[in-house]
Amino acid sequence: MKKLLKGNIALCEGAITAGLKSYFGYPITPQNEIPSYLSKKMLEIGRVFVQAESEIAAINMVLGAAVTGARAMTSSSSPGISLKQETISYMAGMQIPALIVNIQRGGPGLGNISASQSDYFQAVKGGGHGDYRIIVFAPNSVQEMYETAYDAFDLAEKYRTPVMILSDGIIGQMMEPVEFNRIEKKEKELKEKDWILNGCKNREPRSVKSLFMKEGILEENNIKLQEKYKLISENEVKYELYMTEDANIIITSYGISSRISKSAVKLARRNGIKVGLLRPKILWPFPYKIVDSLAKRNVKFLSVELSYGQMVEDVKLSLNRKCSVEFLGKAGGELITEEEIINKLRTL
């Protein structure tokens, strides 16, 4: 049975179905539906909700809950996500799985609350200090908000890493029907982990840290992290291809702008333009090899984003100058329109 929901609420439902035990947040538009919804729902089902004193406190509460093996999350929007970066870096170093949701708004600074994809660099290139990566999901529908929130916890735990859902105010606030196609996870089936802190009963005490002061130990841990990131890069690339087989222009686009790009592709096809779409569903690891495999002679690429050119750098990196790569994007105001995309396609 389908239910009409806002993206932000669908995301909550996905997380709860995945066994979300503890949520910690701080108000900021356009993600306020999440803490509002969870403040009621989590209590009704006997789970934890705390409105923290800041985004910094919220992510540190997540660290505390997650280090005990519980599924924990926080959500915020761009400026708040900037505040969380130090602790996300700690969690990467400590190898603590958790979900961080960024319902992006316009920046830099306080910016505005318009839909934006300007936090791509921050999300996929590390964000905080040190050599680390987090898995970054980019759902583009309300259904995917639900499914991604659910699946995100499995991947986070599989690799012992913080993960992020990078969405925006439009996907977060628009309403679409959602099919509840995921099976509820029970707390019991989640608890079996050999690194968590749950009191040293019948075992040696454990310590979870990112501090490695003794000679050589930090490098050792860094190498372990890099091996893990390599494994993630090999196994977790996820994308959608649309009408790319005969295309001589490939649009690359994710999240809200991929929806507009997809309708532009349909419209352009009717006008005889051979264009297709590659949509990364996961932004890190980026589908470098897939982009490269689409690079035939005379194929051009166009990256469409609500930013001034961020993901386009990864498209270029994939292609290593094999094809020309164009960019169409803006941020901080209106959405990109299908007409703008088609006009751009005509110039290529």
Place this chain on the structure above:
Amino acid sequence: MKKILSRPKSLKDTNLSYCPGCGHGIIHRIIAECIDELSIKEKTIAVAPVGCAVFAYDYFNFDTTESPHGRPPAVATGIKRTNPDKFVFTYQGDGDIAAIGMAETVHAANRSENISIIFVNNANYGMTGGQMAPTTLIGQITATTPFGRDTKKEGYPIKLCELLSTLEGSVYLERVSIHNPKNIIITKKAIKKAFQYQIDGKGFSMIEVISNCSVGWGMSPLESIKWIEEVFIKSFPLGVIKDKAI
């Protein structure tokens, strides 16, 4: 022959690497003894941030987690709310708890989180080389107050117990010291009471332990003990600041 004193089970059998004369070793031992006596070692999760507290992971013989600078009360909130059956305490320095982490401290107290905080007040930033802390005394010379703390520029020493005592949520706040055996006994009583309060579900407790940092203060261990007695605790009076449970 009967053994009357041995290493607490909650302390690992290893040498401490603290500076000569440092108070952390004594405070560690007191905490370990309390945890042993209350039989809570197997349900303890301790939170230690940066500062000299980073060594605690190597010495405490129970589960410990790291926390970013100043955030232990938030980390402990996450642990305790998610696992109310566990015993959760934080171990923090003055810079950690009252400068960078002041917001987390105040709000954990205000929510009356059922956690215990051991706050080691050594009147300076020990780990980073003896800079001014929020608790540095007026006139005290530190690495960043070469002419002594000047209230016009650097403000006044923060008395955290008194500050938190104004919040409805704080339950038990006591300032103690470890500069002599008598006060060590009082410190142990206070810490054990705070731990018992958490076990009884009474809410937020913080024990502020005045401790010496002879290296940071540029004194010999004996001089530093004398300084606590003659100067430090004159500015930071010892005693129960608040005990709501009585």
